[in-house]
Amino acid sequence: MICADLKVVRLILYLSWRDRLLCANSDMQQSRARLFKEYKEVQREKVADPDIQLVCDDTNIFKWTALIKGPSETPYEGGVFQLAFAVPEPYPLQPPQVRFLTKIFHPNVHFKTGEICLDILKNAWSPAWTLQSVCRAIIALMAHPEADSPLNCDSGNLLRSGDVRGFNSMARMYTRLAAMPKKG
């Protein structure tokens, strides 16, 4: 009796495991297909948007990196910043996880981890966004920092106290240190 029961239990476990795997696979298939389309789009658009350079990992389509140019007339001008994308399986129903690999002094970017506080990467995500449009949104965030919800409090405080000059020089310094090719 016990043996038979165990067999049944094992079978049920196997079936549920297989179902979950199949489910996950179908999710994964969908996001893979969509990412592949984005990949092709990026290849075509490369020339169209000179500020963004999206690169897919050679072995894993769920890992991407991007190089974005600091927007002009900001302390980030002239810098090139590297972003890392980790795309979850339910993508595009869930947003990708993005962080700065290049050190940046910005109120909405964590100074140590590079985590980005941006509504479209959290609750305001829409599946119609793409990795490319996320990059565009991040460039827009660099140009328009949101000092009232800071991840980097020092940076946020400078802006909130009205010390734009202090903020600019700090941000500029870190851009020079981390995001520009070293001279000599």
Added chain:
Amino acid sequence: MDSDDDMLDAYDDVESGEYDTSSDRDDDDDEHGHGENETDCGYLVEDDDSSTSTRCSQVNYVVLKEEDIRKRQEDDIKQVSTVFSITNVEASVLLLHYRWNVSKLNDEWFADEEKVRRTVGVLEGGSLVVAVDNPRKVKCGICFDKFRRIKIVPVVCGHSFCSTCWNGYVSTAINDGSGCLMRKCPEPSCHVAVGRDVVEKVVSSEEERDKYDRYFLRSYIEESRKMKWCPAPGCEHAVEFSATGMSASYDVSCSCSHRFCWNCKEDAHSPVDCGTVSKWILKNSAEAENTTWILANSKACPKCKRPIEKNHGCMHMTCGSPCKHQFCWLCLGAWTEHGGSTGGFYSCNKYEKAKKGGLYDEAEKKREMAKSSLERYTHYYERWASNEKSRKKAFGDLQVFLSEKIAKLSEVQCIPETQLTFITDAWGQIIECRRVLKWTYAYGYYLPESEHEKRRFFEYMQGEAESGLERLHRCVETESEVFQDGEVPSEQYFNAFRQKLNTLTSVTKTHFETLVKALENGLCDVKSQAACSKETPSKKRRK
């Protein structure tokens, strides 16, 4: 439809009852008695009629069943859609956005319809666009695959997403929580709201549709300021409360028999106010890790030291044989020292006395202020918790009595069940009194020590009430058992029992009414009553 009419009738009655109360405010006794009876009905779970609402003459609240809530919600939607001449779906979107506040929506809509439409995301001429089959293929904005027009879900704003992606989008939102009610079109720049019709069209899973439906229903209650869900686990009723400013109490009793304070959603706690209760509950949770809880649950027999867990309602304990020691659960003193016969009256509510009889002397008390405050808290907590336990026990006993014992008793004693309601009434009274008594201990804890007069008066009344309640509880718990077995079949004895129980019930009721009234007006007539309280103990002694 019948049930709806009933509900409306009951609703009308409530309103008229309310006016009666205000006009007959002076006639206290009558009014109070009436109110008490009505309140009793609340927890006697006799599904006597199919009326959809429980009403209470004194307090103005209505218990709403799910059908009632749906009906009201639909009525609101219908009203808005008729007045604005829009579809029901659009009306629900608007109402969701305006938190079901019909009048606010009305005002803003007629002030600036364009603006409301824009902010909420309801386009003009917004009934569903008809799908046309067009040989040209369209790209879905989510999966980027190309589809024939017929595969694209037609929506008002005209943005094209395939049905699979729509399903994924809406399902994800539903599984994320109530935010699914306020979703916009997936196109980031588009503000058009996703209405119920789209949800029903694109979501195939029955479970997710149900979930959406549930959120939709819940929002109607949760956004409302006049309605709240009954906090009892598993209960799906809501209670609408109309504050009139007349009655200080927010106590309501749901038709699931759970009684709670509508204001703070804790268990019903009149006559003690919400502030004291929340302080007390916070205090309890902070002290919970101490041994105080264990203290309230098991004690050693003062004579034979065997650990005893109390599983009967009243405080009169009898240790198991061979010890058979009778003692008071609260003070652990011999029961012979309790009650009127020995000259001392029930005084276990008096912390002062417990302290004197205990290990404390004045010097030690000063040195160990910290310890004493814990002791003081323990004293009140124990009594609070025992009364709560007794209340629960009594509630269970009442259920057993109603479901089993009443029929048996009626058979053994050859008395119709309708004539046995005096026992049910006694149980009802006990449950209500245990509840009040429980909260008076929270009140007592926060009553400043410096207010000697008030404290004495309060403790005196509490003591009177408690001793009456103990007598009643004891009587109904043990004496009714005797008749159960048919060992004392004499009608004479039973009549004596009936009379005794009736008297005890009414005496206890009077005591508690006095106590509640005194606490409700903050013991403000302490001056006039002080003299009285000095006299009465001697009177009692003579009895």
